[in-house]
Structure formats: structure tokens, C-alpha cells
Amino acid sequence: xxxxxxxxxxxxxxxxxxxxxxxxxxxxxxxxxKVGCREGACGACVALVDGVAVPTCLVHLGRVEGAEVVTVxxxxxxxxxxxxxxxxxxxxxxxxxxxxPGVVCAAVSLAGQxxxxxxxxxxxxxxxxxxxxxxxxxxxxxxxxxxxxxPA
Amino acid sequence: MAASPxxxxxxxxxxxxxxxxxxxxxAAGATVVGGGAALASAxxxxxxxxxxxxxARLDLATCTPPxxxxxxxxxxxxxxxxxxxxxxxxxxxxxLTATPEVRRLATIGGTVAARVPTADLPTALCAHGGAVxxxxxxxxxxxxxxxxxVEPAEALxxxxxxxxxxxxxxxxxxxxxxxxxxxxxxxxxxAPEGLxxxxxxxxxxxxxxxxxxxxxxxxLRDDDxxxxxxRHRLLSVLADDVRTQLEETT
Numbered sequence: 190x191x192x193x194x195x196x197x198x199x200x201x202x203x204x205x206x207x208x209x210x211x212x213x214x215x216x217x218x219x220x221x222x223k224v225g226c227r228e229g230a231c232g233a234c235v236a237l238v239d240g241v242a243v244p245t246c247l248v249h250l251g252r253v254e255g256a257e258v259v260t261v262x263x264x265x266x267x268x269x270x271x272x273x274x275x276x277x278x279x280x281x282x283x284x285x286x287x288x289x290p291g292v293v294c295a296a297v298s299l300a301g302q303x304x305x306x307x308x309x310x311x312x313x314x315x316x317x318x319x320x321x322x323x324x325x326x327x328x329x330x331x332x333x334x335x336x337x338x339x340p341a
Numbered sequence: 342m343a344a345s346p347x348x349x350x351x352x353x354x355x356x357x358x359x360x361x362x363x364x365x366x367x368a369a370g371a372t373v374v375g376g377g378a379a380l381a382s383a384x385x386x387x388x389x390x391x392x393x394x395x396x397a398r399l400d401l402a403t404c405t406p407p408x409x410x411x412x413x414x415x416x417x418x419x420x421x422x423x424x425x426x427x428x429x430x431x432x433x434x435x436x437l438t439a440t441p442e443v444r445r446l447a448t449i450g451g452t453v454a455a456r457v458p459t460a461d462l463p464t465a466l467c468a469h470g471g472a473v474x475x476x477x478x479x480x481x482x483x484x485x486x487x488x489x490x491v492e493p494a495e496a497l498x499x500x501x502x503x504x505x506x507x508x509x510x511x512x513x514x515x516x517x518x519x520x521x522x523x524x525x526x527x528x529x530x531x532a533p534e535g536l537x538x539x540x541x542x543x544x545x546x547x548x549x550x551x552x553x554x555x556x557x558x559x560x561l562r563d564d565d566x567x568x569x570x571x572r573h574r575l576l577s578v579l580a581d582d583v584r585t586q587l588e589e590t591t
């Protein structure tokens with residue numbers, strides 16, 4: 190089964206009902222994708238599949254055959270991704286780093302919507318990401334700052 | 342980190358070329374994959390069969406209310422302006438389901454088919470009088486959504502009729518703010534014949550009630566998340582909230 194991850198085409202196997210998060214971590218060594226809850230509630234495994242931020246623990250491999258998967262490695266290297274990383278560091282929006290890859294991927298996806306975002310809307314949009322270190326305020330502030338700079 | 346579910350992988354992933362082929366496979370017992378979220382989640386029993394039938398490539402994602410294709414995502418349902426205007430409780434319930442990321446995966450057809458008692462959407466759909474469009478490979482037919490939830494047909498869900506347009510509202514209470522399963526929920530619509538309320542997340546399926554009294558405690562779930570007595574009281578509060586919201590709207 191073919192899968193494009195961060196621009197590189199891979200042949201993966203093991204059956205179409207494996208979940209994408211396991212394939213990324215165990216087969217391809219993409220350990221920036223964290224596995225926390227396996228039920229789509231924590232956001233740690235979020236990556237972009239064909240541009241849409243989704244929890245990869247809930248995506249079967251069969252569904253994404255031929256799809257393009259973008260993880261934080263690529264997302265954080267985009268212009269908006271670089272600004273997000275800088276803002277998260279500046280605002281103190283990380284400590285252990287477990288939630289950071291998922292948050293960055295989600296925020297890059299939000300920036301792609303090219304609309305105006307209020308802070309409550311950002312908070313709502315990040316509601317699927319659990320952070321046990323910084324308490325969300327700094328994360329929301331950082332993401333809101335960057336989204337405010339993106340032309341609507 | 343959660344332990345790996347250890348689910349055995351299966352060998353084939355079917356992508357039927359058309360609706361008839363998909364419905365035939367479903368009628369033969371294949372597991373239908375809509376968004377796939379509940380089928381992959383460790384929160385739900387493992388029901389994925391040996392040959393999942395993936396509907397992603399079929400033309401079932403058209404959202405033309407009141408008819409909504411089975412593959413329309415909850416995110417789309419929550420943000421569609423026509424749904425928000427004509428079926429507000431359904432838009433609200435869709436927007437309160439799980440997390441934003443899960444809503445981009447989960448579909449209306451999959452949500453109905455999963456028949457999860459704490460799901461938000463079925464309660465709002467029942468309040469509007471929604472119906473399920475089905476196909477078993479031989480014939481297509483429609484049945485009331487509540488009837489389907491009580492006794493599902495062995496057939497593929499091809500679409501959902503959202504029911505009648507009316508001012509409506511949806512209120513829920515969960516164990517914590519943000520994405521969490523509801524302990525109790527109430528959906529209400531202001532129909533020409535008066536306010537109609539449905540209680541959700543308190544039993545196996547949504548329960549209609551008259552707005553004066555919630556359903557009797559004997560019909561309500563009593564578990565480690567909440568007692569039946571608490572849910573009974575909660576339904577009264579949520580119903581008042583829905584009533585107030587609808588009075589302000591109209």
C-alpha cells in the first residue's frame with residue numbers, strides 16, 4: 190500500500206485496518222506523531238491528511254491509500270508553521286512537548302482557512318488538544334497571534 | 342500511552358464501484374466504513390469485519406437539506422448555513438460532538454449507524470422527525486430515525502432526511518466542559534402543534550417527552566456517571582433552557 194508522508198513515497202503493509210498513527214510511528218519512525226488516547230480525544234496524533242487535520246489514531250490505513258500525509262516536520266517548516274513555532278516558544282506554550290506537534294498541525298490547518306479568528310474561536314478550534322503542562326492560555330494566545338497575521 | 346488495542350489486521354479493504362455493490366456487500370454482512378472514526382476508536386467495541394466496505398469514493402457526501410448524504414461529515418453539518426437556519430438543533434448537536442478533528446472524520450450516516458446512546462446527533466434528529474434512507478442491494482426504502490435506532494435494518498444507510506424545518510435548540514451537560522460524552526441532553530423544536538422535546542444520553546435511544554415532566558426515572562440510565570434521579574432533574578433544567586432559548590428566538 191502506498192502512502193506519501195512528508196513528501197516521501199512509502200510502501201507500507203500489515204493490513205488496511207491498521208491505524209495510521211501506528212504505521213507512522215512503528216513502520217516509518219515518525220515519532221513526532223504521539224499516541225495518547227487511541228480514541229481521538231487528546232489530539233496528540235493529529236497530522237494533516239490531504240490538508241485536513243485529523244487524529245491519525247482514528248484513520249485506517251485502507252482509507253488513506255494514495256493520500257498525502259503531512260506531519261509536524263513539514264508543517265512547521267512552512268512560513269506560517271515557522272511563525273507558529275516562534276510564537277509558541279515566545280509565549281511559553283510548551284513544556285513536555287507531547288501536545289506540540291498536534292497543535293502545530295492543527296493550527297497550520299486553521300491558517301489555511303484564510304479567515305479571521307477570535308480568541309474564543311481559536312480556543313474552540315483547539316478543543317481537541319489536551320495539554321497537561323501549560324494550561325492552554327499561552328498556546329491559545331500564540332496560535333491566535335499568528336492567525337491574526339494571516340490575511341483573511 | 343494507551344495500550345495498543347491489539348486488533349488483528351484484515352487483508353482486504355473493499356471500495357465498491359457503486360451504491361448497489363456497496364449495499365449488496367453490506368447486506369451480506371460486511372462492515373460499512375463511513376468516516377471510520379468509531380470503528381478505529383478504542384472507546385468502542387471492535388466490530389470491523391474481515392472485509393470492510395469503504396464508502397469514501399461513492400457520491401454520498403451531498404448536503405442539500407433536508408436530504409443529507411450518509412458521508413456528510415459532522416463538521417460540514419455543524420457549519421452548513423442551510424442546516425443552521427432550518428434545523429438549528431441538528432447543527433448545534435453536530436458541533437458539540439467529540440472534537441473538531443473527529444468531526445472532520447465522523448459522518449452523519451456512521452453516527453446514526455453506530456447507535457451510541459450518548460451521541461448528540463440522534464436526539465436532535467429525532468426532535469426534527471428525521472428519517473433514514475436505506476438500501477439493501479435489492480430495494481431502497483425510508484424508515485423513521487427513531488424506529489431505526491430502536492431496531493436497525495440490515496442495510497446500508499445512504500442518506501438522512503433531517504425532518505421538518507422549525508426553530509429548535511439543543512442543550513447538553515457532560516462531566517466536564519469541552520469534548521466529553523453527555524450525561525443528559527435535550528433537543529426541542531417549536532412545531533405548529535407546540536413545543537416538542539426529546540431526551541438524549543439518558544437511555545438506549547432518545548425518548549420523547551411533553552415538556553412538563555421528563556421521562557420517568559424508571560426509563561433513565563442509572564450508572565457510575567450519574568444516577569437516574571440526577572438525570573431526571575437535569576432533564577428538567579435542560580428542558581427549561583431549551584424552552585427559554587426558543588422563546589427568545591421566536
